[in-house]
Amino acid sequence: MNYVVGIDVGTRMTRAVVVDDTGCERGRICQETGARLEVAAQQTLEELCVRHGVDRNLIVYVASTGYGRYRVPFRQIQITEMTCHAVGALRQFPGTRTVLDVGAMNSRALRIADNGRVVAFRMNDRCASGAGRFLERVAKSLEIELEQIGALSLRAQDPQPISSICAVLAESEVINHVTAGKPVEDILRGAHNSIAERVVALVRQVGAQPEITVTGGVTRNAGMVAALEERLGSCVNVSADSEYAGALGAAILAQQRWQRLQETPSSPERATA
Amino acid sequence: MLVAGVDVGSTGTKAALLDENKKVRALALVDTGANVVRAAERAFREALAKAELEEWDVSFTVGTGYGRYRVPFGDLQVTEISCHAKGACFLFPQTHTILDMGGQDTKAIRVSETAEVKDFSMNDKCAAGTGRFLTAAAQVLNLGLDDLASIASESKKPLKISNVCTVFVEQEIMMHLAKGCAVEDVLAGVHSAIAGRSIALLRRVGLEPEITFTGGVARNRAMVTALEERLKVKLNVAPESQHIGAIGAALFAWERAAHGEVGKTRSNSNGPAERDQRRSLT
Numbered sequence: 001m002n003y004v005v006g007i008d009v010g011t012r013m014t015r016a017v018v019v020d021d022t023g024c025e026r027g028r029i030c031q032e033t034g035a036r037l038e039v040a041a042q043q044t045l046e047e048l049c050v051r052h053g054v055d056r057n058l059i060v061y062v063a064s065t066g067y068g069r070y071r072v073p074f075r076q077i078q079i080t081e082m083t084c085h086a087v088g089a090l091r092q093f094p095g096t097r098t099v100l101d102v103g104a105m106n107s108r109a110l111r112i113a114d115n116g117r118v119v120a121f122r123m124n125d126r127c128a129s130g131a132g133r134f135l136e137r138v139a140k141s142l143e144i145e146l147e148q149i150g151a152l153s154l155r156a157q158d159p160q161p162i163s164s165i166c167a168v169l170a171e172s173e174v175i176n177h178v179t180a181g182k183p184v185e186d187i188l189r190g191a192h193n194s195i196a197e198r199v200v201a202l203v204r205q206v207g208a209q210p211e212i213t214v215t216g217g218v219t220r221n222a223g224m225v226a227a228l229e230e231r232l233g234s235c236v237n238v239s240a241d242s243e244y245a246g247a248l249g250a251a252i253l254a255q256q257r258w259q260r261l262q263e264t265p266s267s268p269e270r271a272t273a
Numbered sequence: 274m275l276v277a278g279v280d281v282g283s284t285g286t287k288a289a290l291l292d293e294n295k296k297v298r299a300l301a302l303v304d305t306g307a308n309v310v311r312a313a314e315r316a317f318r319e320a321l322a323k324a325e326l327e328e329w330d331v332s333f334t335v336g337t338g339y340g341r342y343r344v345p346f347g348d349l350q351v352t353e354i355s356c357h358a359k360g361a362c363f364l365f366p367q368t369h370t371i372l373d374m375g376g377q378d379t380k381a382i383r384v385s386e387t388a389e390v391k392d393f394s395m396n397d398k399c400a401a402g403t404g405r406f407l408t409a410a411a412q413v414l415n416l417g418l419d420d421l422a423s424i425a426s427e428s429k430k431p432l433k434i435s436n437v438c439t440v441f442v443e444q445e446i447m448m449h450l451a452k453g454c455a456v457e458d459v460l461a462g463v464h465s466a467i468a469g470r471s472i473a474l475l476r477r478v479g480l481e482p483e484i485t486f487t488g489g490v491a492r493n494r495a496m497v498t499a500l501e502e503r504l505k506v507k508l509n510v511a512p513e514s515q516h517i518g519a520i521g522a523a524l525f526a527w528e529r530a531a532h533g534e535v536g537k538t539r540s541n542s543n544g545p546a547e548r549d550q551r552r553s554l555t
Binding site for chain 2: 011035036037105126127128129131133134137164165166167168169172175178179
């Protein structure tokens, strides 16, 4: 049996998904990226093989995506995260027409056609407002674990507004709320609402159509999903698999490409694969 | 007569004590932290201790900075813009433009001959081009804030830092380092990026010399050099640059006290009588 791998080297996490030659998922993994992207990619692949009992020599094709996609030395192809998230989201939720990818540094809104083609696209390219890093900073300034803030925010009685768009200036605002004796839950909900507002603005720019599927690392955070749903005024598709949408999309595209290459035997890529 | 100015900034809280001849008697600096009220009190007491004076010696106190309304012993609040203008023009009478670079705010201020604020511009939307940019760089590189300038000045080939966002720049720095770029070149790039942002602010108010550089970042030699190279003009930088807002506040207090106004630290206490009483007890 042959395997193909999709690897998504993000600013904070590197995720990989392995599928077999029929396109069925065989395993997944998520590790911190750190500063050395090549090392992160290599280690993630090795760990994926070890954990899921995949023979490295049977991996015939690798597609990389994410901001570090050009720094994956063992890739056969690199694909933009936009395309991968669209394909991954569509596999996970076939009714998807809008994808909202909220990562550590970047948030993207994509409108897609029913075949997965991206029709419109917007992202926060200038600054970290409306991205996961905003929450990381808030969590840090409140001295609360990142994993806990979502659940805490859901207990808010009176959400406190955070008016700064800037993740750095928002920190001082959080400290001001703390000094004023505001409950942590209310401050956290305010922070989640602030990001939701920024992200939903991106969604409106692409012209959202149901169903809306949320992907990216921030989907781990139930409070963020709730804040997004409140802002959008509608439910969103999200599951435990959502953070892997990019890597899954890359794996699916890799598998399709591998298949095509098999059908055209003269391709030079086959020999190297 | 003794007057006080307390400048509660986002990162540091500064206090200045001036005597009747407008001579600086003491300066103090503490971290603001989360408790703004306590920071103001600590800075004030530290300055008093340095001058070997007591709070009832202070005739009038002016609070400034973002936490100015939280200075419990403040008799009057004046914006940091007016205070920086006042302080800068006092130390450098030919000042027409002021660049105040603090922990989170960068402000460009244009003043008249009489130290009156004519125009100002600041980074109100985000932390780009502020001291926070340097703090972020120091954190990523695991260096002390005070080491940055000397390391940056060793650079032969400054890198171009393309990101404006403080959060994004952390990632960019990590990428440059992972690629094997020299720390000094990265740092020189960071300084140059901040200089670029603040010069844009200065241009909005008009770049009329002399330019006085105030705020905590003015202590950073590499920042001064980066600005001077781009502006092609020398900047006025005082050794007490970080305290110029507090000094300006104290000068406003001096004006009030000179008109005979008496603030609460003096009027609320029994003054020397209480001191004598306390001494007799001990």
